[in-house]
Amino acid sequence: MRKHLLFSLALLLAGPAFAANLDISVEIPRLDVAEYHRPYIAIWLEKSDQSHAADLAVWYDVKMADKKGEKWLKDLRQWWRKSGRNLELPVDGVSGATQAAGAHKLHYSSDKAPLKDLAPGNYFVVVEAAREVGERELLRVPFTWPVQQPAQQQAQGKQELGTVSIQLKP
Template identity: 55%
Template sequence: MRRLLAVSLVGAATTPLAGAAHAVEMNVTVTIPSLGVAEYHRPYVSMWIEKADQTPVATLAVWYDGKKKGGEGTKWLKDMRQWWRKAGRDLNMPADGISGATRAPAEQVISFSDGRAPLGKLAPGDYQLVVEAARETGGHEVVRVPFTWPPAAAAASASAQARGEHELGPVTLVVKP
């Protein structure tokens, strides 16, 4: 069963950063829960940014099993259906700076800065961080966290959190001006 979750950005300012003289940082924490099941497989996870109207902007990360013989791991990427339809089918794997190995159950933290891709090209506006997980012999889940880019200069930082119900735990987004 697929679940879509969304929350509002807490403490988000609506005015863009004037002059963008300071580096802006975006930290994403994705919790992969430990599941008590007989046959556990690490989930494939994709993270991307999309506009408020759900138009994809940039893929941030794709975690999958790239070490399977003959590239077998890539055939399961399409199980992350939303990401696959919006951006995945056009991406050649492995993708430098984006793709990596599946992760064990725990909090996983990734940081991005506006001076580098993909945030360096992100126009001011309202967006969503989308995290999708699919697991062999398991479930599928999508979590959405809305945010405004860039954050206002006056804000110390803006943060938001959404929580998955099975395949994903809390997903936290912190944007620091």
């Protein structure tokens, strides 16, 4: 365990000195409902005027035959309007399977897309969730790029999302 931690630390230190990190945690709440299906979730970056900047992830039923799982992507209605309808799905590194209840971590580094090309400015991490026979919820968490000092922000969902938190490290 300790060895593993040391190894991780070494890896971190070995990275380029200017690499900033954006860590996102998206909590899918456990719901006590008669009919439960894992939610469709889209996670993307928006500029301060709420225009689309970059897609981070979209979790949907990617395993259904003949791409039938794409039928409900329009229920992620903000994401569908801002990005989804322009895309040829699946998108490498963005499309993924639906996730179980729990906290899901995403990690992005400034030396890779999409942060690599992100212009300085104010942004939001946006998380939108839509669940079959359930509800739809959208949360925005603001941040400033590039990262000047370590920062943490979070937003609390009410129904389809739990806590969405982001951690920024310069």
